[in-house]
Each structure stands twice: as C-alpha cells, then as structure tokens.
Amino acid sequence: MATPSPLQPAAASGFDFAASGRRVIAIEVQGLEAIAARLDGAFTDACRAMLACKGRVVCTGMGKSGHVARKIAATLASTGTPSFFVHPGEAAHGDLGMITDADIVLALSYSGESDELLTVLPGLKRQGNLLIAMTGRPGSSLAREADVHLDASVPLEACPLALAPTASTTAALALGDALAVALLEARGFTAEDFARSHPAGALGRRLLLHIRDVMHAGDEVPRVRETATLSETLVEMSRKRLGMSAVVDADGKLLGLYTDGDLRRTLDDARIDLRSTPIATVMTKSPKVIGAEALAVEAAQLMEQYKINALLVVDDDHRVVGALNIHDLLRARVV
Known part of the structure; x- marks a missing residue:
C-alpha cells in the first residue's frame, strides 16, 4: 500500500482549499x-x-x-x-x-x-x-x-x-x-511625525536624513582652483575618490565641476593636452548643486532626473561645503 505524501495527506485528497479560504x-x-x-x-x-x-x-x-x-x-x-x-x-x-x-x-x-x-x-x-x-x-x-x-x-x-x-x-x-x-x-x-518614530525604517531615512548627514566635508571634498590644469584636477579626483572635483575661486565659491564623465568626453578630443589644458576650459560651468539642509532623498531625485552620479553641496553664498555621490546615498539606504 502506497504511503501518502506529506504534501498531500490522504484525508485531504480532493479537498477544495481555495473554496475554504x-x-x-x-x-x-x-x-x-x-x-x-x-x-x-x-x-x-x-x-x-x-x-x-x-x-x-x-x-x-x-x-x-x-x-x-x-x-x-x-x-x-x-x-x-x-x-x-x-x-x-x-x-x-x-x-x-x-x-x-x-x-x-x-x-x-x-x-x-x-x-x-x-x-x-x-x-x-x-x-x-x-x-x-x-x-x-x-x-x-x-x-x-x-x-x-x-x-x-x-x-x-x-x-x-x-x-x-x-x-x-x-x-x-x-x-x-x-x-x-x-x-x-x-x-x-504627518508623514514627518511618523518618520520620527521610525528612524531606522525606509520612511525615516527618506524623511529625516539630510544632506549634511551623508555628505563629505572639509578636506574630503575634492576641489581645485580655476588656475589648475586638467592633470592637477585628475590627481585631486583620484586622491578624494568621489569621481569629480569642484573648481572654486579664492573664496571657495563654486565656478564649475569636472567629473569622470567629463574625462571620458575629454579623451575623445585629440586636441586636448591632459597636462597643460586649464581646467577652466573643460569644466561644466553651471553644475547641479544642493544645500546641506536639504533631504538626502532630494539629492537622489536630482541625480535621477538629470542622470548624474554626484552633487556638490553649497552654502547660501555658493561656497562649496560638501560633496556626495550615488554610493553615499546607497550606503545610507536612501536609494
């Protein structure tokens, strides 16, 4: 005599489970x-x-x-x-x-x-x-x-x-x-009130985490003066490992941005000398930026909207105070 399968006991043979449910x-x-x-x-x-x-x-x-x-x-x-x-x-x-x-x-x-x-x-x-x-x-x-x-x-x-x-x-x-x-x-x-009692949850991270909580600041921010060469900028980018560098004036105000994507486009132009070309001639002059008090989720939305992987953080006087990239948001589980 065959032994009933534990997945289909003999007593349940033909039983309509869905109808019971x-x-x-x-x-x-x-x-x-x-x-x-x-x-x-x-x-x-x-x-x-x-x-x-x-x-x-x-x-x-x-x-x-x-x-x-x-x-x-x-x-x-x-x-x-x-x-x-x-x-x-x-x-x-x-x-x-x-x-x-x-x-x-x-x-x-x-x-x-x-x-x-x-x-x-x-x-x-x-x-x-x-x-x-x-x-x-x-x-x-x-x-x-x-x-x-x-x-x-x-x-x-x-x-x-x-x-x-x-x-x-x-x-x-x-x-x-x-x-x-x-x-x-x-x-x-409100949703913000709810997030305060759920700081470790996805909603809490989205509504409570600010740019200042995830950005790189101080010496961690890659930046060069507008007088720097392209090669000097690449050295700064390699040292800071954020895939970009801010270009600033003597007061630290943002003049432009140079990224890994810009480098790939630069390499396609045989006329450009990596050692001597001034960074001011190849930088992006009006990059997307964000404030330190903005929510981290806003940075994610900006990156998605403009298909970019990094952002500079500026203060009210447009001075560079921080930087972050998509990996920072991933580590913070904002995205």
Missing part, C-alpha cells in the same frame, strides 16, 4: 461590515477620551485578544498616541504599577469575562483610570464595568467549530486600526 474571508468581511455599521457615539467618546489623555493608552488582553491588544498598542504609539501593552496576568503580580492615574486603559476580551482582566479592574477603578472595553458581549462583566464600551461582536467565527477566534480577532484588529487612524487624523499627524 474564500469562505473564511467572506465571513470575516461580513464581520467587518457589522463593526463598521455599529460605529457610533461610543466610538466617538473613546476617540475623544484618548485624544485628551495626558498619559498613555495602556492596552491589555489575554490570549488572542492579548496579541491583538499588543498590535493595537504598537499602532497607536507609531501614529502619535503614546501607548504600550501590559499583560493582565503580570499586572496582577506587580506590573499594575506601570499604569499611572493619568493613563487610559483599553481592555480587550471577546467574552468580556477574562478572569485575569476582571482581577485587575478594582485596582484600576480605585486609581481612577478611565476604562475603554472592547468586547463581543455588551452585557458582559467587562462591558458593564467600562466607562466606554466598543461592541466588537461578529455574526459568526470563520472557524467551522466556532472555537478558534478568527472573524472576532480580525474585527478587533480593524477596530483598533480605526481608533488609531481617527486619532491620527484628528491630531493632524
């Missing part, structure tokens, strides 16, 4: 539509309380609700609402001290009867914390104790055994997202 998603969509239809004054009250909160929004929950609460706390924190997660079991053994009287507590429990949550409620009440509950049972103990109750009930779970939280956790997650985004919009939270 579509059924799950349809049930969860139905749950989300039910949540959306119920957003009312309680949702508004919750948002107003969280917006006015002088402390943090402390999210808590057990089991799958705890996982959702942890994600809601992370979303709130990254979108302008200070927030963190506290495990209710740990709260009952000392972590309740992490919650101050200025904080709001957002407690999640689909049944509304989680023992661990109900155990810490008296302490929160004595401290005067406003309690927002998110449950699937408006008549539950947690809902009755709450100052604001958010009804997160769904018509049915996607699990055919009605055991594993599925549609209910999706609905709670979406309701948490709705709170976070409503607060974000009410605050006028």
Whole structure:
C-alpha cells in the first residue's frame, strides 16, 4: 500500500482549499461590515477620551485578544498616541504599577469575562483610570464595568467549530486600526511625525536624513582652483575618490565641476593636452548643486532626473561645503 505524501495527506485528497479560504474571508468581511455599521457615539467618546489623555493608552488582553491588544498598542504609539501593552496576568503580580492615574486603559476580551482582566479592574477603578472595553458581549462583566464600551461582536467565527477566534480577532484588529487612524487624523499627524518614530525604517531615512548627514566635508571634498590644469584636477579626483572635483575661486565659491564623465568626453578630443589644458576650459560651468539642509532623498531625485552620479553641496553664498555621490546615498539606504 502506497504511503501518502506529506504534501498531500490522504484525508485531504480532493479537498477544495481555495473554496475554504474564500469562505473564511467572506465571513470575516461580513464581520467587518457589522463593526463598521455599529460605529457610533461610543466610538466617538473613546476617540475623544484618548485624544485628551495626558498619559498613555495602556492596552491589555489575554490570549488572542492579548496579541491583538499588543498590535493595537504598537499602532497607536507609531501614529502619535503614546501607548504600550501590559499583560493582565503580570499586572496582577506587580506590573499594575506601570499604569499611572493619568493613563487610559483599553481592555480587550471577546467574552468580556477574562478572569485575569476582571482581577485587575478594582485596582484600576480605585486609581481612577478611565476604562475603554472592547468586547463581543455588551452585557458582559467587562462591558458593564467600562466607562466606554466598543461592541466588537461578529455574526459568526470563520472557524467551522466556532472555537478558534478568527472573524472576532480580525474585527478587533480593524477596530483598533480605526481608533488609531481617527486619532491620527484628528491630531493632524504627518508623514514627518511618523518618520520620527521610525528612524531606522525606509520612511525615516527618506524623511529625516539630510544632506549634511551623508555628505563629505572639509578636506574630503575634492576641489581645485580655476588656475589648475586638467592633470592637477585628475590627481585631486583620484586622491578624494568621489569621481569629480569642484573648481572654486579664492573664496571657495563654486565656478564649475569636472567629473569622470567629463574625462571620458575629454579623451575623445585629440586636441586636448591632459597636462597643460586649464581646467577652466573643460569644466561644466553651471553644475547641479544642493544645500546641506536639504533631504538626502532630494539629492537622489536630482541625480535621477538629470542622470548624474554626484552633487556638490553649497552654502547660501555658493561656497562649496560638501560633496556626495550615488554610493553615499546607497550606503545610507536612501536609494
């Protein structure tokens, strides 16, 4: 008798996995539509309380609700609402001290009867914390104790055994997202604000990294006087290894630029003597430049727009203060 493949057990032979998946998603969509239809004054009250909160929004929950609460706390924190997660079991053994009287507590429990949550409620009440509950049972103990109750009930779970939280956790997650985004919009939270809490992410690098953070400065900047020869300029370019050199006057003001690309074009002209030709006769006289306070992403955009690989950085008086090339932006992961 043939042994069933582990990739296709005998019990699953002929099973329509795609149909099962579509059924799950349809049930969860139905749950989300039910949540959306119920957003009312309680949702508004919750948002107003969280917006006015002088402390943090402390999210808590057990089991799958705890996982959702942890994600809601992370979303709130990254979108302008200070927030963190506290495990209710740990709260009952000392972590309740992490919650101050200025904080709001957002407690999640689909049944509304989680023992661990109900155990810490008296302490929160004595401290005067406003309690927002998110449950699937408006008549539950947690809902009755709450100052604001958010009804997160769904018509049915996607699990055919009605055991594993599925549609209910999706609905709670979406309701948490709705709170976070409503607060974000009410605050006028911007992409720059978001980047400040994500400095290591791609958005943070694009919105927070400035030219001054990635440019070469001081003696690292290749530059020659306008009286230099082409050969002297090539020596400077080789020494500084940025594939270019600024041409400046006695005050350090930019007069022109000479690059590796210019050298290739110069070599095509047999009339040019590399040793004696003045750099001023072969330099680019109006090169693209950028300021030190500009965003690094703006340098990337300039390079892409004009098909160039390097930029000089100048101050308000057009003096050369820095230089960077595409490799600097790649190392900074701006591009």
